[in-house]
Amino acid sequence: MHENIQPQGNNQPSRDWRTSASKLPALIYVIVIVAFIKSHFSLLDFPLDDAWIHQVYARSFAFGHGFAYNPGQQEAGSTSPLWAILTAPAHWLSFAGSDATTLAIKLIGVLLGLACVWIVQRIACGLLRSRFAGCCAAVLFAVDPRLLFSALSGMETCLTVVLILGACLALSLNRPLLFLISLGLAPTARPEALLLLPLVPFGLATCLHPRPPLLQIGLASLISAIPMGLWSCF
Numbered sequence: 001m002h003e004n005i006q007p008q009g010n011n012q013p014s015r016d017w018r019t020s021a022s023k024l025p026a027l028i029y030v031i032v033i034v035a036f037i038k039s040h041f042s043l044l045d046f047p048l049d050d051a052w053i054h055q056v057y058a059r060s061f062a063f064g065h066g067f068a069y070n071p072g073q074q075e076a077g078s079t080s081p082l083w084a085i086l087t088a089p090a091h092w093l094s095f096a097g098s099d100a101t102t103l104a105i106k107l108i109g110v111l112l113g114l115a116c117v118w119i120v121q122r123i124a125c126g127l128l129r130s131r132f133a134g135c136c137a138a139v140l141f142a143v144d145p146r147l148l149f150s151a152l153s154g155m156e157t158c159l160t161v162v163l164i165l166g167a168c169l170a171l172s173l174n175r176p177l178l179f180l181i182s183l184g185l186a187p188t189a190r191p192e193a194l195l196l197l198p199l200v201p202f203g204l205a206t207c208l209h210p211r212p213p214l215l216q217i218g219l220a221s222l223i224s225a226i227p228m229g230l231w232s233c234f
Contacts, residue, residue, distance in 0.1 A: 051154030
């Protein structure tokens, strides 16, 4: 005798809708970035002299000459060594012309901006316990003109924001090592982030369970000082 088993309700359409909705901030960001490009110059040029200065160091690093603004003269004049390192591979495209290098650098900035949007969405979803609220927060962030300008400017701003937001996300997920690495790298992207390093012990105390002795928290906090310490020694 076979029992008639009634199929249970299928909530797959609902799941698919939520998955699609979660991609909305990223889609809006891409659309707005394209709309933000007003001319040939905004696509193939940098609006600030500082962006070109960063790329002098990046080009030197890319071709094995270290951090040198003038050939053969090593110096720590770069305020964003991490940005110079990250964009250095773009200069390997110089055989295709300067426009190819500029486009590659802008693409790196756009991808970092997209990462910012995604992290904001993750943080908001976790704090507010709502996918809808997380999407709304990320959409508002994605259309901010300052984010769009930064992503296309050739500057290190989006890299710095990714690292700081990444540290916040790591705290919310109780990932102390990721928190230390993200916040430790931030000053090598922009020196003002040094002001955040004194907050490292307090952040560790909130995400380590059970809470270790203060001495261990202090020693662990030193990990975040390594990247800037190495740059300072250089």
